[in-house]
Amino acid sequence: MTEKFEKDEISGTQTTGHEWDGIKELDTPMPRWWLWTMYATIIWSIGYWIVMPAWPLVSSYTAGMIGYSSRASLENVMSEAAAAHATDRAALVTTELSEIQSDQQTYQYALRGGKSAFAVNCSQCHGSGAQGAPGFPNLNDDEWLWGGSVDSIYETIKYGIRSDHDDTRLGDMPAFLDDELLEPAQINDVAEYVLSLSQQPDLDAEAVTRGKEVFAAECASCHGENAKGLREFGAPNLTDAIWFYGGDKETIVRTISKGRANVMPAWVDRLDDATIRQLTLYVHSLGGGE
Amino acid sequence: MADSAVENIDVQPVNKKENRALFEKRKKIQPKKARGDFRRLKWIIMAVTLAIYYITPWIRWDRGEGAPDQAVLVDLARERFYFFFIEIWPQEVYYITGLLIIGAISLFLVTALFGRAWCGYSCPQTVWTDLFIFVERLVEGDRNARLRLDKAPMTASKLGKRVLKHGIWIVIGVLTGGAWVFYFADAPTLFRDLFTFNAALIAYSSIAVLTATTYVFGGLMREQVCTYMCPWPRIQGAMVGDETLTVTYHGARGEPRGPHKKGETWENRGHCIDCNQCVAVCPMGIDIRDGLQMECITCALCIDACNDVMDKIDLPRGLISYDTYAGQFDANPNKKLKVRFVRPRTIAYSLILALVAAIMLFTLLNRSILELNVIRDRNPLFVTLSDGSIRNGYTVKILNKTHDTRRYRITAEGLKGMQSWLQLDGPQDHDLVVIVPEDSVSSVKMFLSAPADSLSSKTEDVDVIVTDLDTGQVEVQTTSFKGPDK
Missing domain, CATH: 1.10.760.10 (Cytochrome c-like domain)
Structure with missing residues (x-):
């Protein structure tokens, strides 16, 4: 073998010596500026090690000359x-x-x-x-x-x-059932009445009338005679469209029975x-x- | 001859130095000065383009009080772009996109017609390289003198020339970077600040970076930028066709080439006397007689050089000339240049160009000085009020692009019994007037509320209307009003 690999006649460039189905690959030299760029990055990295924190040691690290730390x-x-x-x-x-x-x-x-x-x-x-x-x-x-x-x-x-x-602001919604302040039937009546305050449909008119009396006796002291609430006690307005815990009958019954005391x-x-x-x-x- | 006792082995070193060069050194090109029409044209274009570059930031343009009076200004701090009568906000950056599309299509069109005319004459790389070569010639002499100087040992005189040349190059680099920064700030103010060291650090660092790139690209890398770094030479294959005007060597007329003595016959030979003048002047270091090549920027200096030679040997000019691919096979020295400028390809480019330009012009002329953006609150989607009505919140942004403070009234329409108010004002107050300072955006929170029964579906359309109280200009945006499921 006189030459390492064959030279391409047209370009004068050496080939890699690889051949696939008659197709050969030129081993075109890289341009010099590319090499210099690579050297420059190597030099840059060495400078970086010196200037910036770089190498981990056993219990610390090399801090670098300018003492940079991300913290x-x-x-x-x-x-x-x-x-x-x-x-x-x-x-x-x-x-x-x-x-x-x-x-x-x-x-x-x-x-x-x-x-x-x-x-x-x-x-x-x-x-x-x-x-x-x-x-x-x-x-x-x-x-x-x-x-x-x-x-x-x-x-x-x-x-x-x-x-x-x-x-702190204080105001309690008592648990009327658990504390035996009201009978279940009375709670049902007052719930019907509360629903009637915001014009809900399909109510039992007699229960509403009975509930009104219970409300006046037990609830009006906090929620007000007209049930529009009292901010002093954080007692909500029961006549409007907004419900704190929910405005369906089941939730209202639960609120009256068990009380509410969110913090x-x-x-x-x-x-x-x-x-x-x-x-x-x-x-x-x-x-x-x- | 050789001692017969010693056997002569037929061997070559496997890793012979010349065979293991992994990295190719750049071969320096020392172009000779050309004289002629194209050289003159290039000087003129260089003067014009450099003048545009240096003078533009100094042109004043009165926009009234409170606005900069610089004709071309990229105001990064205040996020505005000014170009004579055009003023662009960041959200109108599509104008720049349009401009870039126009630039690209123009480049395609020019390339289809005249080959790489952009590369040869007006590309900054070409203009500055030409300028740097001019300086080099001024200091070190023309091609032969420079070749001798390169080979000569280092003396005080050579060192002086080298220092002078690089010094002037760096000065040109500083001036190039120095002019660039004037596009980004008020030029007279910045000019003063630069010398009193009051300018922003970014101004100095921009000048430094551009000095470096100008010096490296124009002085050291030159043709390598075009050949290795720029994508355009590789795209030209798709743009140039058989009928594109390019710098062409007429092989049919020139070949077979060879030296010619005065008085000899021109029978049975070509007109090319192989004087290599075309090669000597080429700044890209190629031989145009090899045909159109990726490296050729069509600067036409070889045309000047060859015409000069043809004059001397009493042959018609144009052995190398602007011609089409098809034209180079005509051996007749006195043939007329035939070019079909109107072709499907050029028509298509022109139409696209005209279309984009028309759209740009239309949108620029109809650019609104009042803009409205209504952004509906998404969290919460709507709020039920104690009386059962539904409230939606909106952020209304009013863009006042005039140079005066303006008052705008905001109203809303679309639902029966709908009320509107601005944050803080409360539902009782209906004076929905917003004052927007000149050339700025104001953002206000607006609430709309409507009775629940006025909504016939989950989502309704409402119009937010902004009226300029001084001019009566009205801007409307339709947005949606959401309520609970029906």
Whole structure:
């Protein structure tokens, strides 16, 4: 063998020596710039090892010359962000809630912050769109158990409902059957009456009449003579189209028999005042704010 | 001769150096200066294109108060693109798409008609390489002088020439990058800031990067950019046809080639005297007599060189000339150039071009200065209010593209007894007026509520109407209103 592999006559390039069905492959040389690029990347990687954190050691790692660390960089970014928010957060705390709404800069800041704080802290019960669920009120509508003004909402978020905080909002729906306050028949009558308040069809007229008396005796003290609810006790309006736990007869009977005592936690010890104010303004902005 | 005791083995080293070159070194091309019509044309095009590049950012264009007065400006910070009377917002980037389509089709059309005219005359790579070669010739002399200089040992004079050449190249690179950044900021302000070191870091780094690419592409890599990096040479096969005008060597007339002495007969031989002038001037380092090649950018400098030679030996010009593939087989030196410019392919390209241009023009002329986007809340889909009515929430975005603050009234129609109000205002307040500052977007939350019995199905159409209180311009968007299952 005088030559390693045959040279292609036309291109003058050596072949790889492989042949398939008479087709041969040229071993075309790579361009020099390609080689230089590869060398450059190798040199770059060595520089990178020296400058940046690179090699794992037994209990630590090579830190690199400029001391970069992604954790420190995150902390920097977070403290920069906190510093950038400082003015707006301070304004949130020092301004009256009702006045913030006319200060566009602070108000828009509050709404955005409130939206994200809501997603983190509130959406688990109230839903991501604050649409609620049975037992967890819808915050978009115009019915408020404890009041829909910014101040009422602020207090509710701060101290909670039936929470373990001393200033919590308190109001009990007793278990009329379990505590033997009413007979099952009376509960049936009062349930019929409650349904009649919101003009439900197919009711037993006699039961409604009987239920009205029971209601006046047992329920009106919290829900009011006209059954429109009392915010003092968080007692809902029973005459409107919105039901807290459900508006079918079975649910109403259950509510009267077993009572209801859902809890909203107090946030005053978990969130800072600025965040609670953001949440207040956000909830107020959802469409039902008073 | 050889000692008979020693056997002469017929062997070659398996790994002989010249056979194991895995990496090919670039062979330097030293193009000779050409003289003639095409060279002159190229100088003119170079002057015009460079002038456009350098002057454009300095052209002023009055758009009124509060808007930049630069005719061509890509305002990245404020997300606007200005081009004379055209002003584009980011969401109108489809205008750029249209522009790119026009650019691409124009390139197809020009290539179908004249081959790679873009590559040969107006591609920035060609223009800057030409400029760099001009500088090289100025400093080191023409082809022969440069070849001698390359071979010569390093002396003070050679070093001086080299330093001067690369120095000027880098200055050109800086000026190239320097002009580029003016397209992205107010040119006079940036010009001052650049020298007082007040300009943004991105301005300096852009200049640095463009200096490097200009120097490397124009000075060092040159034809390699066209041959290895650019996809266009490989696409040209699909664009160029038998009737495309390209730089053509008329083999039928030129062959058989060979040296010719004055007074000898031209009988039984071709007109090519194999003087290699066409090869010497070629910036791509090819021989046009091999036919149309991927490397050929059709700069036509070989035409100039050959015409010069033909004049000297008293033969008709045009042994190398612009001609079609079909035309190169005609041996008659005095033949007329026949080109069919109107062909199905060029008609098709022209029609597509006209269509896209018309659509672009139409949309640009009908560009609205008021735009409305209504986004319905999806979470919750709807809210039941205490009186049983249904409420839907909407985010209304009003785009005021004028340069004045405008007041807009928002109204909604579509359902019986429907009420509308803006967030904060409450249902009692019906003054739904939004003030939108000039050249900006305002986003307001709007609520619509309707009695449950006004909905005859789960989803109803409602119209949100925005009226400009100053001009009366009205913009309507139809959106949906959702309620419970019926």
